[in-house]
Amino acid sequence: MQRKSFVTGLFVILAGLFLTLWSAKPAQAAEKHYTIGTDVTYAPFEFANEKNQYVGIDIDLMNAIAKTEGFTVTIKPVGFNAAVQALEAGQIDGVIAGMSITPERQEKFLMSKPYYNVGVVMAVKQGSKIKSLKQLKGQRVAIKTGTAAANYALSVKDKYGFTTVTFDDSNNMYQDVTTGNSVACFEDSPVMQYAINTGLKLSIVTKPANPTGYGFATNKKNTELMAQFNAGLKKLKANGQYTKILQKYLGTGSKKSQAAANKKTQETDRSFFGLLKANWGTLMGGLQETLLVTVVAIIFATIVGILVGLLGVLPNAFARGISITFIYIFRGLPLLVLALFIYTGVPSLIGAKVPAFLAGIITLTLNEGAYTAAFVKGGIEAVDVGQMEAARSLGLPFGKALRKVILPQGIRIMVPSFINQFIITLKDTSILSIIGILELTQSGKIIIARNMEGFKIWTMVALIYLVIITLLTWLSNWVQKKVQA
Amino acid sequence: MTEENTDRVQMQDVYKDYGTNHVIKDVNLNVKNNEVVVLIGPSGAGKSTVLRMINGLETTTKGHILIDGADISQPHVDINRIREKIGMVFQHFNLFPHMTVLENVILAPVELKKADKATATAEARKFLETVGLTEKADAMPASLSGGQQQRVAIARALAMHPDIMLFDEPTSALDPEMVGDVLQVMRQLAQQGMTMVIVTHEMGFAKEVADRVVFFDGGQILEQGTPTEIFDHPKEERTQSFLNKVLQA
Ligand SMILES: Nc1ncnc2c1ncn2[C@@H]1O[C@H](COP(=O)(O)OP(=O)(O)OP(=O)(O)O)[C@@H](O)[C@H]1O
Ligand SMILES: [Mg+2]
Numbered sequence: 001m002q003r004k005s006f007v008t009g010l011f012v013i014l015a016g017l018f019l020t021l022w023s024a025k026p027a028q029a030a031e032k033h034y035t036i037g038t039d040v041t042y043a044p045f046e047f048a049n050e051k052n053q054y055v056g057i058d059i060d061l062m063n064a065i066a067k068t069e070g071f072t073v074t075i076k077p078v079g080f081n082a083a084v085q086a087l088e089a090g091q092i093d094g095v096i097a098g099m100s101i102t103p104e105r106q107e108k109f110l111m112s113k114p115y116y117n118v119g120v121v122m123a124v125k126q127g128s129k130i131k132s133l134k135q136l137k138g139q140r141v142a143i144k145t146g147t148a149a150a151n152y153a154l155s156v157k158d159k160y161g162f163t164t165v166t167f168d169d170s171n172n173m174y175q176d177v178t179t180g181n182s183v184a185c186f187e188d189s190p191v192m193q194y195a196i197n198t199g200l201k202l203s204i205v206t207k208p209a210n211p212t213g214y215g216f217a218t219n220k221k222n223t224e225l226m227a228q229f230n231a232g233l234k235k236l237k238a239n240g241q242y243t244k245i246l247q248k249y250l251g252t253g254s255k256k257s258q259a260a261a262n263k264k265t266q267e268t269d270r271s272f273f274g275l276l277k278a279n280w281g282t283l284m285g286g287l288q289e290t291l292l293v294t295v296v297a298i299i300f301a302t303i304v305g306i307l308v309g310l311l312g313v314l315p316n317a318f319a320r321g322i323s324i325t326f327i328y329i330f331r332g333l334p335l336l337v338l339a340l341f342i343y344t345g346v347p348s349l350i351g352a353k354v355p356a357f358l359a360g361i362i363t364l365t366l367n368e369g370a371y372t373a374a375f376v377k378g379g380i381e382a383v384d385v386g387q388m389e390a391a392r393s394l395g396l397p398f399g400k401a402l403r404k405v406i407l408p409q410g411i412r413i414m415v416p417s418f419i420n421q422f423i424i425t426l427k428d429t430s431i432l433s434i435i436g437i438l439e440l441t442q443s444g445k446i447i448i449a450r451n452m453e454g455f456k457i458w459t460m461v462a463l464i465y466l467v468i469i470t471l472l473t474w475l476s477n478w479v480q481k482k483v484q485a
Numbered sequence: 486m487t488e489e490n491t492d493r494v495q496m497q498d499v500y501k502d503y504g505t506n507h508v509i510k511d512v513n514l515n516v517k518n519n520e521v522v523v524l525i526g527p528s529g530a531g532k533s534t535v536l537r538m539i540n541g542l543e544t545t546t547k548g549h550i551l552i553d554g555a556d557i558s559q560p561h562v563d564i565n566r567i568r569e570k571i572g573m574v575f576q577h578f579n580l581f582p583h584m585t586v587l588e589n590v591i592l593a594p595v596e597l598k599k600a601d602k603a604t605a606t607a608e609a610r611k612f613l614e615t616v617g618l619t620e621k622a623d624a625m626p627a628s629l630s631g632g633q634q635q636r637v638a639i640a641r642a643l644a645m646h647p648d649i650m651l652f653d654e655p656t657s658a659l660d661p662e663m664v665g666d667v668l669q670v671m672r673q674l675a676q677q678g679m680t681m682v683i684v685t686h687e688m689g690f691a692k693e694v695a696d697r698v699v700f701f702d703g704g705q706i707l708e709q710g711t712p713t714e715i716f717d718h719p720k721e722e723r724t725q726s727f728l729n730k731v732l733q734a
Contacts, residue, residue: 384579386575386577386579387579387581389537389542389575389579390573390575390579390580390581390638391581391593392542392568393540393542393568393571393572393573393642394568394569394572394592394593394641394642394645395565395566395568395569395593395597395645396565396592396593396596396597397565400596404592404596405581405592408583409581409582409583412583
């Protein structure tokens with residue numbers, strides 16, 4: 001009972017600290033500033049161009065409205081699901097991500113007037129015999145989680161007798177159809193059209209169904225921002241800016257004009273090296289973030305791991321209990337679950353945002369720290385018990401005996417595990433793409449979302465990981481030789 | 486400072502259980518100043534356990550152990566201070582493998598601020614000389630023979646200036662030709678008046694240095710007396726059969 005109230009107290013203090021830090025920021029009197037979440041992979045509504053800047057109908061529209069209405073925005077491409085969850089958790093102020101206006105969403109959020117009308121279409125591999133919903137009987141169909149197109153597919157699934165497989169990302173969904181794993185996919189019409197015009201080997205076989213509008217979403221209380229969005233949209237439609245934005249990304253409707261529009265945002269040389277050259281900056285930016293996250297996480301995980309590991313060998317049952325519990329929980333939780341819990345779960349508990357980078361570092365620190373603690377504890381326990389007895393029999397207190405006699409021997413035992421853990425941490429950073437950290441994997445996803453060159457780009461990403469891990473392994477072997485000489 | 490005939494170690498009605506295994510049952514054993522007590526007995530009799538309880542490496546289940554009158558199980562008694570004056574030598578030496586011989590010897594005096602590093606080093610060389618290993622000061626323990634390692638372990642214990650020494654089968658892990666050197670060092674200590682408790686199977690040595698021999702069996706003291714009493718006129722049948730076995734070997 002006592003312990004529980006202590007933990008609750010700790011949370012309250014931490015939450016309070018967060019809130020004070022937040023409110024301590026000087027209030028901006030002049031212009032309101034909003035953080036808006038968007039998808040990473042929803043061309044032509046949002047995608048990174050070949051210079052790795054975020055562009056697209058949603059982005060341009062949001063910026064234009066902010067300008068007319070006199071506020072500023074930071075648009076964060078965190079992924080559709082992450083954006084919606086972040087909005088629910090109060091991490092961000094709004095979402096513009098090709099989000100269909102549905103009754104369920106209107107119940108949860110404020111939704112703007114529709115800024116673009118779409119219908120759901122079905123697309124199949126080029127040359128496929130399947131031309132209609134009726135032919136889907138007994139077949140597998142790819143959908144993307146949380147989209148209106150997915151809801152449509154699920155609503156007709158029983159009627160036409162097909163099964164579904166769910167993806168988190170449009171490109172993965174398309175690839176499932178081009179590889180033949182699924183026979184068809186469902187997608188909003190302009191998005192599907194854009195991907196096909198950009199070179200995706202699919203074709204649309206149905207007329208747009210279930211017409212809905214895309215809307216901008218805020219949480220229920222943010223009526224001010226919502227009113228500004230609606231007012232701004234109306235002005236842009238009236239002054240012609242709205243049409244200009246659409247034409248910039250979709251051309252005037254024909255395939256040719258779409259291709260011409262694409263030229264402005266796409267790589268011209270589609271060979272492996274052409275793409276590598278064009279995306280070198282983006283990939284290196286991703287790599288830099290990966291290395292930054294890795295280094296920071298390794299430092300914290302090592303500190304936490306050593307402390308928790310040491311707790312686990314103290315002659316005190318309570319300390320050992322803490323250590324065992326920590327290792328049990330954070331080694332047991334899948335990294336992905338832990339990342340989502342900290343990024344989207346914890347904020348609703350403490351009532352304050354957890355920035356993605358911080359959430360990522362905490363996630364890795366807890367997970368890698370638990371593994372580190374386990375082998376630190378194991379390394380110490382692997383030292384002959386006679387060593388501790390000999391040290392204690394000389395009159396050395398426990399702490400001194402541990403530091404001078406046990407740890408130097410334990411560390412030699414632990415060195416290979418530390419190196420292994422560093423490599424694992426580097427690889428585990430890729431999972432943080434789920435919370436929108438722009439590391440190497442996420443950079444790859446973003447490039448592919450624009451140019452649909454999955455095979456070539458993933459090859460590049462894989463090679464970069466391999467090169468870095470090889471370098472790290474060499475470095476580690478060298479260090480290991482030094483330490484164990 | 487401590488007078489002849491005062492009890493340095495007092496074990497009063499001591500019991501030790503490991504779970505349901507009653508390892509030590511009602512042991513009373515006192516060791517006087519300058520006395521050399523040798524514990525003998527069959528394997529599993531509890532000799533090591535008794536030795537380890539004297540410097541607090543094992544706790545007692547029941548009863549009291551007093552060192553110079555201080556009950557070591559009392560929370561206000563600083564066990565580390567008590568251990569400083571009780572040296573212990575183990576069957577498997579337990580030298581610190583990541584340190585040189587000299588570093589092994591000076592670690593405790595320097596860490597516990599008994600001496601600055603220079604003084605401790607000078608002293609350590611003196612102790613290494615006593616055990617006949619001056620030239621090995623900078624060697625790593627792994628490069629020494631068992632007998633040499635055990636002598637380093639003795640020097641390491643002596644560096645804390647203990648006035649009680651505990652030996653737990655110090656020669657059992659040694660090749661026969663190494664045993665003599667180690668016993669010689671122990672003999673010297675006994676002659677200098679060190680208070681010693683020794684567990685050993687070296688009966689000849691026991692006979693020679695012991696003031697008192699204590700025969701343990703089944704966690705109890707079965708019989709004790711002078712070497713002559715125990716070795717030449719044992720009263721208990723089990724003492725006799727034990728001695729027959731070890732002396733034949
Ligand atoms: N840590 C422990 N946990 C459980 N039982 C133990 C432990 N240490 C010793 N014992 C048991 O206590 C009894 C006495 O052991 P002890 O080592 O004191 O015997 P010993 O007389 O020194 O024998 P030896 O001549 O073989 O060294 C044995 O039965 C042993 O199995
Ligand atoms: Mg023993």
